[in-house]
Structure formats: C-alpha cells, structure tokens
Amino acid sequence: MNLQVNIGGIKMKNPVATASGTFGLGREYSGFVDLNRLGAVVIKGTTLLPRLGNPAPRIAETPAGLLNAIGLENPGVEAVVEQYLPFLRQFDVPVIVNIAGDTVEDYARLAQRLDRQVGVAGLEVNISCPNVKKGGMLFGSDPDSAAEVIRGVRASTSLPVIAKLSPNVTSIAAVAESVAQAGADALSLINTLLGMAIDIRSKRPVLGNIMGGLSGPAVKPVALRAVWQVFRAVKIPILGMGGIASGEDALQFIMAGAGAVAVGTANFINPAATIDVLKGIEDYMEENNILDINDLVGAAHR
Amino acid sequence: MYNKNTAIIKNDEVMPGHWLLCLDSPDIARAASPGQFLHVRCSRTLDPLLRRPLSIYCADRERGRVYILYRAAGRGTALLAGMRPGDRLDVMGPLGKGYTLPSPGRSVAVIGGGIGAAPLFFLLSEIKAIYSGRLENVAVFLGAATGELLLASQTAALGFSPYTATDDGTVGFKGSVIDLYIDTNGSKVDRIYACGPPPMLKSLSRALGPDIRAEVSVEERMGCGVGACLSCVCKVREGAGEEFRYAHVCKDGPVFSIQDLFF
Numbered sequence: 001m002n003l004q005v006n007i008g009g010i011k012m013k014n015p016v017a018t019a020s021g022t023f024g025l026g027r028e029y030s031g032f033v034d035l036n037r038l039g040a041v042v043i044k045g046t047t048l049l050p051r052l053g054n055p056a057p058r059i060a061e062t063p064a065g066l067l068n069a070i071g072l073e074n075p076g077v078e079a080v081v082e083q084y085l086p087f088l089r090q091f092d093v094p095v096i097v098n099i100a101g102d103t104v105e106d107y108a109r110l111a112q113r114l115d116r117q118v119g120v121a122g123l124e125v126n127i128s129c130p131n132v133k134k135g136g137m138l139f140g141s142d143p144d145s146a147a148e149v150i151r152g153v154r155a156s157t158s159l160p161v162i163a164k165l166s167p168n169v170t171s172i173a174a175v176a177e178s179v180a181q182a183g184a185d186a187l188s189l190i191n192t193l194l195g196m197a198i199d200i201r202s203k204r205p206v207l208g209n210i211m212g213g214l215s216g217p218a219v220k221p222v223a224l225r226a227v228w229q230v231f232r233a234v235k236i237p238i239l240g241m242g243g244i245a246s247g248e249d250a251l252q253f254i255m256a257g258a259g260a261v262a263v264g265t266a267n268f269i270n271p272a273a274t275i276d277v278l279k280g281i282e283d284y285m286e287e288n289n290i291l292d293i294n295d296l297v298g299a300a301h302r
Numbered sequence: 303m304y305n306k307n308t309a310i311i312k313n314d315e316v317m318p319g320h321w322l323l324c325l326d327s328p329d330i331a332r333a334a335s336p337g338q339f340l341h342v343r344c345s346r347t348l349d350p351l352l353r354r355p356l357s358i359y360c361a362d363r364e365r366g367r368v369y370i371l372y373r374a375a376g377r378g379t380a381l382l383a384g385m386r387p388g389d390r391l392d393v394m395g396p397l398g399k400g401y402t403l404p405s406p407g408r409s410v411a412v413i414g415g416g417i418g419a420a421p422l423f424f425l426l427s428e429i430k431a432i433y434s435g436r437l438e439n440v441a442v443f444l445g446a447a448t449g450e451l452l453l454a455s456q457t458a459a460l461g462f463s464p465y466t467a468t469d470d471g472t473v474g475f476k477g478s479v480i481d482l483y484i485d486t487n488g489s490k491v492d493r494i495y496a497c498g499p500p501p502m503l504k505s506l507s508r509a510l511g512p513d514i515r516a517e518v519s520v521e522e523r524m525g526c527g528v529g530a531c532l533s534c535v536c537k538v539r540e541g542a543g544e545e546f547r548y549a550h551v552c553k554d555g556p557v558f559s560i561q562d563l564f565f
Contacts, residue, residue: 024530028553032304032394032528044532052548057523059533064348066525073532073548217348245348268526269343269351271304271394 001285002292003278005039005260007237008185009160010094010122012039012260015293016250016278019241019264020045020098020124020164021070022215025084032271035091037278039260042096042188043080043088045126048106048113050076054131055208060197065218066265067195069131069209072100077113085119094121096162102134104152111156122159124239125150125184128166128191130213140166140191143178154183162239164188165226167219172226173233180234188239188262189230190223216265217243224256231257231298245273247280254281254293255300303329307390311367313383317451320373320417321383322359328366330396334358336425337400337497337519337557340370341527343392344378354378355524355552357421357497358396371420371453397527398556401425401495401517406432408492409439413506415479415498416446419453421519422497426460437461441491445479445498448472480505490514496560504565516560522551529553538562 003014017040023029025043035041053073060067075083080097088095097120099110107125114120127146129136139145146163153161163179165172167190176187192213197206205211223242230238240258244250245266253261266273281293290296305327312324330340341353356379359371374383385391400421404410410429414422422442429440442464446452449472457464466474467482475482480502494516496506503518510516525531535548536555539562546564549555 022526022531024528024532028526028528028530053532053535056535057533058535059523059525059531061350061352064351066351068525068531068533070532073535216351265351268531269348269353270392271526271528 001282002294003282005293007239007260008122008162010040010096012094014039014278015254015260015281016274017096017239017260017262018042018267018274019262020126022264022267025080026088026095027084029267029271033274035093038093038274040094040096040121041088042098042124042262043084044074045072045098045100045129046074046077046080046110047072047100048077048109050074050079057206057208060206060212062197062214063218065214065216067197067207067212067214068192069207069212071131071209072129077110081113081117085117089119095119096122096124098124098126098164100126100129100132100136104149106135107149108152108156111153111159115157115159120159122162123153123157124162124164124188125153126164126191128164130166130168130192130194130211131209137166137168140175141169143175146175147178147182150179150182150184160185162186162188164191166191167222167226168194173229176230176234180236184236186237186239187230187234188241190219190226190242193219193222215243217245219243220249224252227253227256227258228300231301244277245269247277247284250277250281251284251296254296255298257298257301259294259297303333304394306392308393310385310387310389310391312387313385315383316371320371320451323370323372323382325368325370325391325393326366327368327393330368330393331361331363331366334361334368334396335400336403336428337421338396338398339556340368340393340395341397342382344382350378352525353394353527354382355527357519357556358424359420360424360427371417373417394527398552399554401557403428403432404493406434407436407439411441411443411483411491411494413443413479413483413494413496413498414445414453415502416451418498418502418519419444422495423453423456425495426457426462430460435461441465443467443479443483443486445482445502478502478505480509484509493517503560507560507563507565510560517557518560518563519556520551520558520563521556524552527552537564539564
C-alpha cells in the first residue's frame with residue numbers, strides 16, 4: 001500500500017499533517033504522538049519579531065466548533081530557528097514553517113531567513129489569519145495582493161511555497177488561480193472562518209479581540225467545498241483542512257481533491273487524532289483494495 | 303499521560319451541585335502533585351467540543367485512585383455528572399505546574415474560596431505527610447457561599463482545624479475568606495497557598511505585604527491543555543513597571559506566584 005504523497009515538492013511518508021496553530025512548535029504534543037509517524041508537522045505562525053498575541057479570552061466554544069483569536073503569538077523567527085527547529089530535527093518528519101507578516105517585505109524576509117535552513121521542508125504562507133490588524137487575511141482576500149505576497153516569497157526562497165488561503169472570500173478559486181500563477185507550489189485550505197460570540201450576561205463579545213476564526217467539525221462542509229472548487233481551478237496540489245477528525249473526514253477531502261490533509265482543532269480533543277486519522281485512511285484503503293492513496297485524490301470529480 | 307478508557311469508580315453528588323469523581327488510575331495517582339489538573343473529555347460527541355480542565359482533589363497512591371471534586375456549572379460538567387461507575391472516561395494528565403510544597407515545619411496559610419478549595423485539599427494531605435502530622439504551623443481558611451459548600455469536615459478529617467467564612471454568615475465568619483484571613487492572621491507566615499475566584503485572589507493580592515510569598519491557582523478558558531494552542535493566557539509581570547508578557551495557564555501554571563500577576 002502506498003501512502004507517500006508529494007505536496008509541491010515536499011515528500012510526505014503519508015498524507016496526514018498537523019495544521020498550523022494547533023500543534024504549537026512541535027514539542028508540545030511530542031509526548032502524545034510519535035512525530036516520526038506524521039506526514040508533516042506544520043508549526044505555529046511565525047513572524048519576524050516576537051508577538052504577544054491578543055488579550056484573553058482568546059477562545060470560545062461553539063456548537064461542534066471553536067472560535068479563536070490568538071493573534072499570532074509566537075517567539076519570532078530567530079527563536080524558532082535557534083530554539084525550536086533543533087528539537088524537530090531529531091525526527092524523521094518534514095517540518096513546514098507557517099510564516100506571517102504585516103507587509104510583503106516581511107514575508108520575503110521571513111522566506112529568506114528560513115531558506116536553506118536545515119530541517120525546514122517548506123513554507124506555508126499565511127495570507128489568511130483573521131486575527132491580526134495588519135497583513136494576514138487582508139492579503140488573502142484579494143487575488144492581486146495575495147499574488148504579490150507569493151511572488152515576494154517565491155523570489156526569496158528555493159523552498160517549496162504553500163499559500164494558505166482564507167475561506168472569507170467571494171471566490172476562493174480566483175485567489176487560488178492567482179497565487180498559483182505567482183509561483184505557489186501548493187495550496188493549504190482552508191484557514192478559519194471569521195466569526196464571533198456574545199455573552200448575554202455581560203452583553204459583551206466573548207473574545208478579547210471581539211472577532212475570531214471558527215474551526216472544528218462545524219466548518220468541514222465549507223472547507224470541503226473550497227477544496228472541491230479549487231481542485232477544479234488549479235493544477236497544483238492541495239493540503240486540505242477544516243474540521244478533520246477522522247479517517248472518513250480525511251478521505252472526503254482527498255476525494256474532493258486534496259493531495260494531503262492537515263488535522264487541526266481535533267488535536268485539542270484527541271491528542272492522537274493525527275494517528276487515528278491515518279489509521280482510518282489505511283483501513284479504508286485495505287478494505288477497498290486501494291494500493292495508492294494518490295489514486296483517490298479528486299476521485300469524487302470523476 | 304493519556305488514557306481514553308479510564309474507569310470511573312464513583313461519581314456522586316456530595317454537596318448541592320457538586321460531584322466527587324473517583325477514577326481508577328495508578329499512573330495518574332503516582333504522577334500527580336497538588337495544583338495540577340486533568341484534561342477530561344466530558345462528551346462522547348463533538349458537542350461540546352473541548353475538554354474540561356479539572357483540578358485534582360486528591361490522589362490515593364496506594365489504591366491507585368484519583369479524585370476530582372467539581373461543580374456541575376456548564377454543559378460539559380453536567381454531562382460528566384451523568385456518568386456512572388463502570389463508565390470509561392477519556393483523560394489527559396496530570397498536566398500543568400502545581401504548588402511548590404513547603405519544607406517541614408514552615409508556617410503556611412492555605413486559603414480556599416468555594417470550589418477553589420478542591421485542589422488545596424490535595425495540598426493539605428501532602429503537607430500533612432511532609433510535616434509528619436505536626437500541623438500547628440498550618441492555618442487553613444475556607445470560604446463559601448453557604449455552610450454546606452464549605453469543605454470544612456473534609457479538611458477536619460485530615461487533622462486540620464479550618465477557620466471558616468460564609469457569605470450568608472450561617473457558618474463561621476460572615477463575609478469573605480480574605481477578610482477572615484486578615485482578621486485572624488496578624489502574624490506573618492512564610493508562605494500562602496490560595497485558590498478561588500478572581501475577586502478573592504484580587505483582594506488577597508491587595509492585603510498582602512510585598513515580602514510574603516503566595517502561590518495562587520489561576521483559571522482561564524483552555525483549549526489543548528499542553529501549551530500548543532496558546533489560548534489560556536494570563537498577564538505576568540516582565541520587569542518592574544506595567545510591562546507584561548503572556549503566560550499560558552495550562553503549562554506555565556495554573557499555579558503562579560501572586561507577585562507576578564496583574565489584578
């Protein structure tokens with residue numbers, strides 16, 4: 001049975017990765033999951049300088065979902081390179097660094113800093129974070145500005161470049177086409193959906209940042225639809241994510257067109273969710289006599 | 303540690319709205335220290351989605367059992383209250399950084415408000431062991447809304463004589479447990495341990511002199527429980543002024559030095 005996939009030049013031993021922002025910088029879950037068994041580890045959004053993030057409360061539970069407004073808290077790219085990557089290099093797993101900036105130049109400088117960095121297999125360019133005042137989703141909501149960021153990153157690195165897209169747009173396929181043309185090797189979709197919650201006792205928004213990004217099983221149909229549309233629009237591989245908690249969920253994404261999947265919010269509920277998803281995929285392939293996972297990619301379109 | 307199939311031994315309502323859960327888990331019992339928590343999945347479905355952090359009430363290492371005293375306050379804990387002996391519970395833990403245990407004989411005050419007294423019960427049983435039962439230097443202060451919600455008899459059963467305060471004055475001092483502490487405890491102690499609602503910790507912070515060490519347990523909305531999602535932040539001092547950084551309650555806490563916190 002072949003589980004190996006290639007996402008824009010990143011060779012993964014299986015199609016199950018962790019979603020950025022839900023797996024810290026890799027160490028946090030290493031006592032619960034053997035990182036060697038993962039297809040890839042995508043670490044927390046990293047910026048040029050350290051960021052404090054947003055005031056509490058940063059999360060709110062919703063029906064089968066989770067709103068978060070972390071605000072890209074991270075120790076900055078230097079600390080990630082010096083203090084966190086060495087730990088991840090002990091494992092036989094591709095590490096993808098999610099990068100975020102306020103300006104096109106920020107992204108380019110991040111890409112440059114991480115280029116040829118031992119232990120970095122690729123960059124996931126976060127043009128879709130809904131929880132920061134500058135950059136983030138502002139870039140990803142428009143095909144032209146999204147392409148501008150990707151061109152800047154593309155010119156600054158030889159690493160595989162994955163553009164992480166926002167679902168908070170009129171046409172995600174249009175953004176996908178634009179970043180593919182700008183040189184993205186692959187696409188991650190989707191980031192979270194912009195949402196909010198209100199506490200009727202205090203008559204105030206629950207989140208310190210007022211609005212946040214919705215994730216978890218509640219968003220899965222939206223994510224699946226995005227993968228379906230983008231698969232029809234572009235040729236580059238898709239890392240599909242949004243509410244995946246089981247092998248069945250993952251298979252739906254793969255059949256919609258995802259070459260690999262990432263498990264996000266489900267890690268919080270089940271620290272071994274990635275491994276359970278992988279087992280679910282393997283069981284399905286065995287039961288249905290499927291020899292290569294790549295044969296299932298986009299199967300629902302045929 | 304992570305065990306999806308932790309057996310429930312008991313789960314009984316022991317005070318109005320409060321349940322005592324007993325889990326069969328020698329591993330957790332061995333590893334747990336006071337102030338740490340278990341991250342428990344209360345639902346078998348995807349709604350409510352997140353785990354609930356519940357502080358450890360006590361650990362019986364000989365029998366391999368762990369106890370949690372919790373208030374059925376929301377949807378998650380209400381579901382937990384519906385679970386029966388023999389049911390299996392999905393448990394991560396023990397997690398977090400707990401209280402620093404005192405060296406034998408040091409004078410300490412232990413102050414608990416409401417259900418916040420639960421983790422302090424674990425602390426008191428450890429102090430009793432460390433002090434070889436010589437407890438004259440340990441002052442215990444318990445506060446609750448009403449007398450029936452005080453953990454007074456449980457604490458007395460360990461050999462402590464708690465000072466008590468209730469909001470309605472039906473048992474002990476009428477008023478807050480911090481006012482009671484100030485009224486009672488003129489002399490200085492080496493260290494204070496506290497757990498309770500934010501207003502209680504705030505008034506404790508105001509009442510304390512700068513040279514008294516106090517460790518307090520903090521609550522915040524929590525996601526992963528292991529420091530990955532960065533949700534459960536609280537501000538801690540960075541330098542002398544108003545500068546701060548965010549600490550993560552699940553990993554850097556839940557127990558913090560009170561001097562480091564902002565109120």
